Amino acid sequence: MVRNSRFVLSDDLLKKLFDLFFEIVGNITSKDEFKKIFTDLLTPAERIMLAKRVAIVYLLLKKVEYYNICQRIKVSQATVARYSLLMEKSEGIVPAFKQIVQNDKVKIFLEETFNNIFAPGKIGVNWKIAWENKNNLEKKKTFGI
Numbered sequence: 001m002v003r004n005s006r007f008v009l010s011d012d013l014l015k016k017l018f019d020l021f022f023e024i025v026g027n028i029t030s031k032d033e034f035k036k037i038f039t040d041l042l043t044p045a046e047r048i049m050l051a052k053r054v055a056i057v058y059l060l061l062k063k064v065e066y067y068n069i070c071q072r073i074k075v076s077q078a079t080v081a082r083y084s085l086l087m088e089k090s091e092g093i094v095p096a097f098k099q100i101v102q103n104d105k106v107k108i109f110l111e112e113t114f115n116n117i118f119a120p121g122k123i124g125v126n127w128k129i130a131w132e133n134k135n136n137l138e139k140k141k142t143f144g145i
Contacts, residue, residue, distance in 0.1 A: 055145070056083045057093055061101045064144040072143045111137050 028034045052073050059069045066080045087094050120130040
């Protein structure tokens with residue numbers, strides 16, 4: 001739980017602070033820069049919390065079942081339900097993720113096609129690798145990650 005000061009900031013000052021935050025975060029050009037800035041700004045617990053929130057939204061968009069999300073991300077069903085409700089009103093993160101989810105659907109389709117061509121049991125196919133590919137694809141479908 002985040003602890004905010006009991007002293008409320010004025011709306012004008014809060015807007016300026018968000019603008020400053022956007023200037024810092026919006027100018028990030030690489031993963032390394034992103035990691036450095038967020039490591040400096042956030043505690044380890046806050047980084048984990050944000051990563052889990054993003055993962056929950058992503059998995060909900062991929063239509064992964066609540067139970068599987070809870071098992072994989074280690075969160076409660078109430079948390080998943082809360083983000084499911086918040087997504088209905090979202091104007092920021094949901095549109096941003098829709099393109100990523102579309103790309104993932106294409107990748108899964110291509111992997112399925114590849115796995116059908118090189119399925120376990122076909123002549124000239126390494127069965128061990130074919131079974132591993134098939135199992136990994138099933139995990140991806142079930143858990144989304």
